[in-house]
Amino acid sequence: xxxxxxxxxxxxxxxxxxxxxxxxxxxxxxxxxxxxxxxxxxxxxxxxxxxxxxxxxxxxxxxxxxxxxxxxxxxxxxxxxxxxxxxxxxxxxxxxxxxxxxxxxxxxxxxxxxxxxxxxxxxxxxxxxxxxxxxxxxxxxxxxxxxxxxxxxxxxxxxxxxxxxxxxxxxxxxxxxxxxxxxxxxxxxxxxxxxxxxxxxxxxxxxxxxxxxxxxxxxxxxxxxxxxxxxxxxxxxxxxxxxxxxxxxxxxxxxxxxxxxxxxxxxxxxxxxxxxxxxxxxxxxxxxxxxxxxxxxxxxxxxxxxxxxxxxxxxxxxxxxxxxxxxxxxxxxxxxxxxxxxxxxxxxxxxxxxxxxxxxxxxxxxxxxxxxxxxxxxxxxxxxxxxxxxxxxxxxxxxxxxxxxxxxxxxxxxxxxxxxxxxxxxxxxxxxxxxxxxxxxxxxxxxxxxxxxxxxxxxxxxxxxxxxxxxxxx
Amino acid sequence: xxxxxxxxxxxxxxxxxxxxxxxxxxxxxxxxxxxxxxxxxxxxxxxxxxxxxxxxxxxxxxxxxxxxxxxxxxxxxxxxxxxxxxxxxxxxxxxxxxxxxxxxxxxxxxxxxxxxxxxxxxxxxxxxxxxxxxxxxxxxxxxxxxxxxxxxxxxxxxxxxxxxxxxxxxxxxxxxxxxxxxxxxxxxxxxxxxxxxxxxxxxxxxxxxxxxxxxxxxxxxxxxxxxxxxxxxxxxxxxxxxxxxxxxxxxxxxxxxxxxxxxxxxxxxxxxxxxxxxxxxxxxxxxxxxxxxxxxxxxxxxxxxxxxxxxxxxxxxxxxxxxxxxxxxxxxxxxxxxxxxxxxxxxxxxxxxxxxxxxxxxxxxxxxxxxxxxxxxxxxxxxxxxxxxxxxxxxxx
Numbered sequence: 001x002x003x004x005x006x007x008x009x010x011x012x013x014x015x016x017x018x019x020x021x022x023x024x025x026x027x028x029x030x031x032x033x034x035x036x037x038x039x040x041x042x043x044x045x046x047x048x049x050x051x052x053x054x055x056x057x058x059x060x061x062x063x064x065x066x067x068x069x070x071x072x073x074x075x076x077x078x079x080x081x082x083x084x085x086x087x088x089x090x091x092x093x094x095x096x097x098x099x100x101x102x103x104x105x106x107x108x109x110x111x112x113x114x115x116x117x118x119x120x121x122x123x124x125x126x127x128x129x130x131x132x133x134x135x136x137x138x139x140x141x142x143x144x145x146x147x148x149x150x151x152x153x154x155x156x157x158x159x160x161x162x163x164x165x166x167x168x169x170x171x172x173x174x175x176x177x178x179x180x181x182x183x184x185x186x187x188x189x190x191x192x193x194x195x196x197x198x199x200x201x202x203x204x205x206x207x208x209x210x211x212x213x214x215x216x217x218x219x220x221x222x223x224x225x226x227x228x229x230x231x232x233x234x235x236x237x238x239x240x241x242x243x244x245x246x247x248x249x250x251x252x253x254x255x256x257x258x259x260x261x262x263x264x265x266x267x268x269x270x271x272x273x274x275x276x277x278x279x280x281x282x283x284x285x286x287x288x289x290x291x292x293x294x295x296x297x298x299x300x301x302x303x304x305x306x307x308x309x310x311x312x313x314x315x316x317x318x319x320x321x322x323x324x325x326x327x328x329x330x331x332x333x334x335x336x337x338x339x340x341x342x343x344x345x346x347x348x349x350x351x352x353x354x355x356x357x358x359x360x361x362x363x364x365x366x367x368x369x370x371x372x373x374x375x376x377x378x379x380x381x382x383x384x385x386x387x388x389x390x391x392x393x394x395x396x397x398x399x400x401x402x403x404x405x406x407x408x409x410x411x412x413x414x415x416x417x418x419x420x421x422x423x424x425x426x427x428x429x430x431x432x433x434x435x436x437x438x439x440x441x442x443x444x445x446x447x448x449x450x451x452x453x454x455x456x457x458x459x460x461x462x463x464x465x466x467x468x469x470x471x472x473x474x
Numbered sequence: 475x476x477x478x479x480x481x482x483x484x485x486x487x488x489x490x491x492x493x494x495x496x497x498x499x500x501x502x503x504x505x506x507x508x509x510x511x512x513x514x515x516x517x518x519x520x521x522x523x524x525x526x527x528x529x530x531x532x533x534x535x536x537x538x539x540x541x542x543x544x545x546x547x548x549x550x551x552x553x554x555x556x557x558x559x560x561x562x563x564x565x566x567x568x569x570x571x572x573x574x575x576x577x578x579x580x581x582x583x584x585x586x587x588x589x590x591x592x593x594x595x596x597x598x599x600x601x602x603x604x605x606x607x608x609x610x611x612x613x614x615x616x617x618x619x620x621x622x623x624x625x626x627x628x629x630x631x632x633x634x635x636x637x638x639x640x641x642x643x644x645x646x647x648x649x650x651x652x653x654x655x656x657x658x659x660x661x662x663x664x665x666x667x668x669x670x671x672x673x674x675x676x677x678x679x680x681x682x683x684x685x686x687x688x689x690x691x692x693x694x695x696x697x698x699x700x701x702x703x704x705x706x707x708x709x710x711x712x713x714x715x716x717x718x719x720x721x722x723x724x725x726x727x728x729x730x731x732x733x734x735x736x737x738x739x740x741x742x743x744x745x746x747x748x749x750x751x752x753x754x755x756x757x758x759x760x761x762x763x764x765x766x767x768x769x770x771x772x773x774x775x776x777x778x779x780x781x782x783x784x785x786x787x788x789x790x791x792x793x794x795x796x797x798x799x800x801x802x803x804x805x806x807x808x809x810x811x812x813x814x815x816x817x818x819x820x821x822x823x824x825x826x827x828x829x830x831x832x833x834x835x836x837x838x839x840x841x842x843x844x845x846x847x848x849x850x851x852x853x854x855x856x857x858x859x860x861x862x863x864x865x866x867x868x869x870x871x
Contacts (some may be wrong), residue, residue: 034651035619072653072685109678112685268618268649271626273610276638304553304583307617400534415850 040291059264068457091366092315092373161193166455191446222433252379263292291333314373378404395474427472532760557563560592587617634825701862736864769800829858
């Protein structure tokens with residue numbers, strides 16, 4: 001969802017963010033602007049049909065990658081660190097984290113090409129640019145202030161699947177994908193690299209002077225403005241025992257270790273401004289981005305608090321941002337302008353659905369409150385649905401959002417309906433007219449569809465076929 | 475009925491639009507609301523400023539100013555409007571204004587990082603380097619990213635730590651951002667490498683910038699400096715013509731004029747100097763105050779007495795080391811050597827190793843009989859000779 005904003009920015013296409021030092025000798029460095037290489041776009045957590053007994057997580061970065069973006073293709077930043085966090089107690093603090101660190105090698109610095117035509121694999125010298133990564137598995141011990149970290153490097157030097165430049169450069173792109181699918185010693189599967197953006201939404205209609213294609217947005221005909229765009233993804237499939245609080249597999253939906261909370265973050269180094277020479281010149285690390293549930297960062301957190309939200313951890317969410325959820329600005333605006341009857345106050349329904357977990361479904365057990373924390377809470381004991389309903393829980397499919405988040409869950413429609421008051425009985429059949437991704441997801445790891453190649457680049461072309469009106473909640 | 479059902483989507487969108495406007499500063503999607511609210515107006519101001527920067531059209535400043543004023547009348551605490559006001563003030567070299575608007579924006583939204591960039595930029599130009607260091611530290615602590623790293627780099631550069639500046643700028647380049655931002659910091663990285671005499675690294679940085687944005691003007695200018703330093707004045711002039719056609723920066727136009735003159739094409743040289751003068755004038759007509767560069771231009775290509783008067787005025791408004799340097803250089807060329815030497819000392823008060831500042835200081839020291847000191851500055855200047863114009867390089871002696 002966060003990427004929504006950035007995709008919007010791209011759509012708005014008034015590109016120059018940089019003061020160019022016009023007519024002057026003084027420096028006009030860029031203002032605070034896009035930071036795509038650190039920008040968490042979406043986080044998904046679910047139990048895959050072909051992998052019961054494992055937590056599957058996809059965390060995506062770099063919004064709105066146009067496939068034909070040469071010669072400088074998008075990549076993870078070697079100087080940033082990327083995380084997937086798991087909270088297995090419900091306190092909003094990470095209990096297990098996976099940290100991705102990257103290193104890029106350029107084989108021939110004189111060449112401006114990413115790869116020469118016919119590059120066949122990671123060891124082919126024709127592949128001029130190769131990015132590799134390591135994974136640190138971090139576990140935390142002790143309580144609150146006395147917590148200590150234990151860091152274990154569980155993967156080293158694994159290849160990142162390159163951007164899909166085109167069939168001439170990479171006649172067999174799948175070979176790179178296969179080479180990037182790895183299984184670690186502890187049984188964890190991992191894939192890192194470029195993929196098709198699994199998110200789907202009609203932005204264009206909304207922003208073209210209310211030019212909505214099919215009136216309530218529940219009859220299709222929306223244009224998926226993210227179709228044909230790529231992202232960079234880290235996909236993990238972690239055996240349950242490595243993430244649960246008692247280090248055991250989950251026996252069923254009501255097991256005390258069944259629920260985990262998932263979110264992803266990025267951090268960058270702070271530098272010591274006045275002292276670059278000392279070892280401290282590089283300073284420590286600061287979290288610059290985080291993403292748990294879609295919507296929270298974008299629509300709930302007010303503008304002035306967004307930088308703060310991005311550098312804080314979910315355990316402080318209730319104290320710092322709770323009031324914005326209980327009394328969401330969006331619901332008030334909805335009513336002030338359009339009178340849709342959305343409840344404006346005391347929205348404990350939203351707090352519960354997104355931040356506390358639904359009792360008897362994805363609420364952590366054994367924690368008081370439970371605290372309101374922005375994590376994607378997944379009950380690992382709920383078996384995957386045979387047929388997924390894009391409306392997830394409000395559509396009667398308890399294996400979907402907000403019990404975890406699957407790639408196909410239509411979170412835009414779900415959240416519009418929830419903010420309008422679905423859980424309080426105010427069921428308005430809202431939607432954006434886009435019901436699914438432009439490309440089908442894979443039935444096996446890494447699940448996300450192959451990226452559109454630069455040669456085939458034609459972003460934002462899919463239109464949802466029209467269909468009969470769908471009632472609220474599907 | 476129809477509106478009633480579509481509306482929530484529109485609002486959903488409108489909220490996102492507003493956030494985009496805030497997040498990205500210059501990005502201004504089409505307004506959905508009826509218009510007239512402070513943030514919509516502020517977003518319009520922002521759009522005008524973006525266009526002003528893209529095109530170098532200073533007449534857009536006045537329009538942006540009207541929009542900013544209107545937005546602030548509607549809501550004096552509107553942070554997007556305050557940020558835009560700060561940006562506009564900075565573009566007009568009204569650095570005190572930039573600082574004040576930046577502080578107002580920070581008071582309105584104390585947890586937001588964006589006002590810190592305007593505050594830092596203002597403090598730097600006002601010569602408040604200690605304050606600027608604290609602002610930069612706060613910025614990089616709260617939101618390290620390209621804009622923060624680029625400012626850390628600039629502070630280090632101005633404070634005599636070019637190697638530290640290079641390291642910070644590499645963080646900025648690695649972090650990236652929009653192609654323009656990325657190209658911008660890579661071109662700056664190239665300039666830093668030039669000042670350290672590392673021509674290969676500079677060339678690589680400029681080429682990286684051109685991969686981000688083909689014909690990125692500052693990178694073309696950088697490559698021209700490399701050509702010029704290697705003795706290829708014709709090649710340098712060709713690149714500078716491309717650069718200035720893309721964006722008529724006074725620095726590049728002046729450099730082009732000086733390069734043409736040095737290549738023996740006096741008429742072409744005069745033509746480009748006249749063009750640079752016209753851009754300076756347009757800048758002032760758009761409400762901009764002259765800055766240190768205007769002083770240097772007047773000194774090298776105009777009236778020396780006028781340059782001295784201008785230099786004093788510019789320093790009073792913006793007491794930075796660059797203003798001190800420009801004023802000192804104007805005094806040197808006007809033959810007032812003792813005063814010039816005093817000002818060149820002030821220009822080096824932070825220990826800057828900028829080759830131009832060192833060159834000016836060397837000449838001021840030499841003219842007042844301080845041979846050893848002159849030689850020390852001159853050695854630093856020679857190390858960064860590639861960053862200097864052909865005109866300045868002739869003075870390296």
